[in-house]
Amino acid sequence: MAATKTQAFILKTQDYRDTSILGHFYTREYGKIRGIIKGVRDARSRYGSTLEPFSLNEILFYKRRRGGDLHQVTQVDLVTLFPGVREDLERLATASYFVELLNELVEVEDPSPALFDLLNDSILFLAGGASPKRSARIFEIKLLELLGLLPEIGACVICRAPKPDPVYFNIGIGGIVCAACRSARARESAFPVSKGTLQFLRHVLRSKPADLQNVKVSQEVGEGLEKILRRFVDYHLSHKLKSVIFLEKMGYN
C-alpha cells in the first residue's frame, strides 16, 4: 500500500472504537475522505495536530485497497489553525458552518480542487476581517454552483420569461417565478425577492471568490440573500446543522 501525503481540512471528528478517531477530511486531490486515526485518544501528543474542525493539516494516509472508504491515517501535522478566526465567536461559528455544510453536501472521494480552494478562500476571508455574514453568503452561492445545486435566477422557472419584474422566489420549484406563474401555480411557498438581491447573486456567480473579499452589500440585499440562501440550503439538508442552530441562538444569523 502506497502512503499518500496531502493537505486536508478537518471537517469533523468522532470517537471510533476504544481509542481511535474517525476523521472526515477535505483534500484537494481526493475530495472528502474518511480515515481512522489509530490510538489518538491515548496519545494525542504523537500527532502534531489537535484535529480541530476547519484546521488545515498535512496528513499521511494509506488507501484501503478494496471495499469501504475508511482509510488509515498515520500522520496529522498542523499547517494552520486559523487563529484569527478562532478568537471571535461569530467567525469561529461561521467557519464551523462552512465545514459542516460541505461535509453534508459532498460525496466521499469526489475530488473538486475548486471546492477545496473555495473553503480555503472563505476561511481566509474570515481571518482577514471580512464580514462573517457576507462570507457565509458568498460561500453558499459558490458551493451551490460548484455542486450543481444553484437555483434558477435568470428566468421564470415555469414560463421561462427572462428577468421577470416583479419577481418571486420559490424554494420547492428551485428558482424565480414571475407574477403570473406565482398566481397560477406557485403561490403557497413563493416570496418576493428584490432585483438588487438577484443582481448581487449574479455578480457573485460571475466573480472569482478571491475578488469578492471586499464586495459591499446593502442591508436590504444582505437580508434578501440570507432569506433565499438559508432556506434553499436547508431544503437540501435532511436535518438542521448544529452550527446553524448555534448561529441562530447567538443572534448571528
Ligand SMILES: [Zn+2]
Ligand atoms: Zn412565469
